[in-house]
Amino acid sequence: MASVAPNYSDIIYQVEDGIATITLNRPEKLNAFTYVMMTELIDAFDQVDADDNVRAVIVTGAGRAFCAGADLAAGGDTFSDGKLSTESSSKFRRDGGGTVTLRMFQCNKPIIGALNGAGVGIGVTMTLPMDIRIAADTAKFGFVFTRRGIVPEACSSWFLPRIVGIQQAQEWVFTGRVFSAAEALAGGLVRSVHPVDELMNVARGLAREIADNAAPVSVALSRQMMWRMLGASHPMEAHRVDSRGIQIRGRSEDVREGVTSFLEKRPAQFTGKVSTDLPDIFPGWEEPEFF
Secondary structure, three states, rough: OOOOOOOOEEEEEEOOOOOEEEEEOEEEEEOOOOHHHHHHHHHHHHHHHOOOOOOEEEEEEOOOOOOOOOOOOOOHHHHOOOOOOOOOOOOOOOOOHHHHHHHHHHOOOOEEEOOOOEEHHHHOOOOOOOOOOEEEOOOOEEHHHHHHHHOOOHHHHHHHHHOHHHHHHHHHHHHHOOEHHHHHHOOOOOOOOHHHHHHHHHHHHHHHHHHHOOOOOHHHHHHHHHHHHEEEEEEEEHHHHHHHHHHHOOHHHHHHHHHHHHOOOOOOOOOOHHHHHOOOHHHHOOOOOOO
């Protein structure tokens, strides 16, 4: 049974059989990114985390593009102004793409990007905090910021080198050129490339494997462990987190069910809920303030 969240204009949010699908929905504008799209994406990920029925998320685009980048309707003034943060007295405004990628970073559910077409500028940087990215064979990507006289945004200077390595990241950013799905695959930006009409089936298959087999609380903790430890200064930080996680989760009903179902050769029925049963295994972790 599918459900659709109302009152969105630039995205579509749908949940079916434990999988949330977020579709960028400005096909006539190649899903160009707007302030409205930014706020709706953040709200959609709030819904994802609040709904224990959601076990995985797929993000894709309507029409022939994933996202053609920022809406340039304002012409040369597109990047010259913006809404000032209400959370800070700083004279600098927060980058809108960064508020979206930080919300994705904080998400407790795995995110799969089904990149059905062109992803340029924010259309590619917004995909970086997604956990698995698959692309249509016709898709193209570009970190085009230097060709527009600006710099990378959406926290991509943190995400991109960690995903593809510093050399590949520098080449794509310095040149600002648009490149093919095949090059994205070779460079490690995407996991696999598929004919466009097969893309969503592959994405749903990956999401289904997670939703049907993995304990939601374990997935949520594992996701945050992987992302947060990318910035750790020593493996001892990971050892501390691992040790807390193993000990706390080892006492849970989910672990008893996971082991028992394996021994009994049957599918596991995990009952732990991310909304109520997620332990804090990151003592001292605080989200940095903007300024």
